[in-house]
Amino acid sequence: xxxxxxxxxxxxxxxxxxxxxxxxxxxxxxxxxxxxxxxxxxxxxxxxxxxxxxxxxxxxxxxxxxxxxxxxxxxxxxxxxxxxxxxxxxxxxxxxxxxxxxxxxxxxxxxxxx
Amino acid sequence: xxxxxxxxxxxxxxxxxxxxxxxxxxxxxxxxxxxxxxxxxxxxxxxxxxxxxxxxxxxxxxxxxxxxxxxxxxxxxxxxxxxxxxxxxxxxxxxxxxxxxxxxxxx
Numbered sequence: 030x031x032x033x034x035x036x037x038x039x040x041x042x043x044x045x046x047x048x049x050x051x052x053x054x055x056x057x058x059x060x061x062x063x064x065x066x067x068x069x070x071x072x073x074x075x076x077x078x079x080x081x082x083x084x085x086x087x088x089x090x091x092x093x094x095x096x097x098x099x100x101x102x103x104x105x106x107x108x109x110x111x112x113x114x115x116x117x118x119x120x121x122x123x124x125x126x127x128x129x130x131x132x133x134x135x136x137x138x139x140x141x142x143x
Numbered sequence: 144x145x146x147x148x149x150x151x152x153x154x155x156x157x158x159x160x161x162x163x164x165x166x167x168x169x170x171x172x173x174x175x176x177x178x179x180x181x182x183x184x185x186x187x188x189x190x191x192x193x194x195x196x197x198x199x200x201x202x203x204x205x206x207x208x209x210x211x212x213x214x215x216x217x218x219x220x221x222x223x224x225x226x227x228x229x230x231x232x233x234x235x236x237x238x239x240x241x242x243x244x245x246x247x248x249x250x
Binding site for chain 2: 064070071072073085119121130133134136137
C-alpha cells in the first residue's frame with residue numbers, strides 16, 4: 030500500500046498547456062503539501078493545506094492552483110505552462126500540530142515543459 | 144540569510160570512513176529538526192529526527208545545538224549504500240528543507 034501516491038509520475042507537455050497532478054494519502058493525516066524541486070535539487074514549499082483549508086501559499090504564480098476536495102487529496106492544477114515550470118513536484122503529508130512529526134512524500138511527478 | 148543552510152558538498156569518502164554534515168537554521172523558535180535522505184530520482188525519506196539531547200541510530204548520530212542554531216549528522220563506518228543526498232529539515236508544521244549535502248562513498 031502506497032502511503033502517499035501521485036499521478037502521473039512523468040508528464041511531458043508543451044508550453045501554454047494546462048495540466049493537473051493528483052495526490053492522495055491513505056495515512057489519515059490532516060496536513061498536505063506541495064513542494065517543487067528544481068534542477069539544483071532545492072526543495073521549496075509551494076502550498077500547505079490543513080483539513081482542506083489553505084494555510085500556506087508561498088510566492089507561487091497564480092497559474093498554480095491547488096484544490097483539496099477532502100483531506101486525503103490535494104491536487105495541483107497548472108495553467109499556461111512555461112519552460113521554467115519544468116521540475117519535480119512532490120506531494121507530502123503529515124499529522125498536524127505535533128512537534129517532531131515527520132512528513133511523508135509521494136514519489137514525485139517529473140514535469141517537462143517543451 | 145537562507146532559512147536552512149547546508150554545505151552542498153559533494154563529500155567523497157572511502158568505505159569505512161566517518162563523515163559529518165552540519166546545517167544551520169535561522170528561526171530560533173524552531174522546535175522540530177530532522178535529517179532526510181534522498182536517493183537519485185527518488186523522494187526524500189526520513190532518516191532520523193533530531194532531539195535536544197542528541198540521538199543515535201546504529202551508525203548515525205544526530206546532534207542539536209540550539210544556542211548556535213545548528214544540527215549535525217555523523218555517519219560512522221560509511222557504506223557504499225550511504226551514497227545519497229542528506230537533507231536538513233527544520234519545522235514540522237511547515238517543513239523547511241536545506242539544499243542538501245551530497246555524499247559519495249567509494250570502494
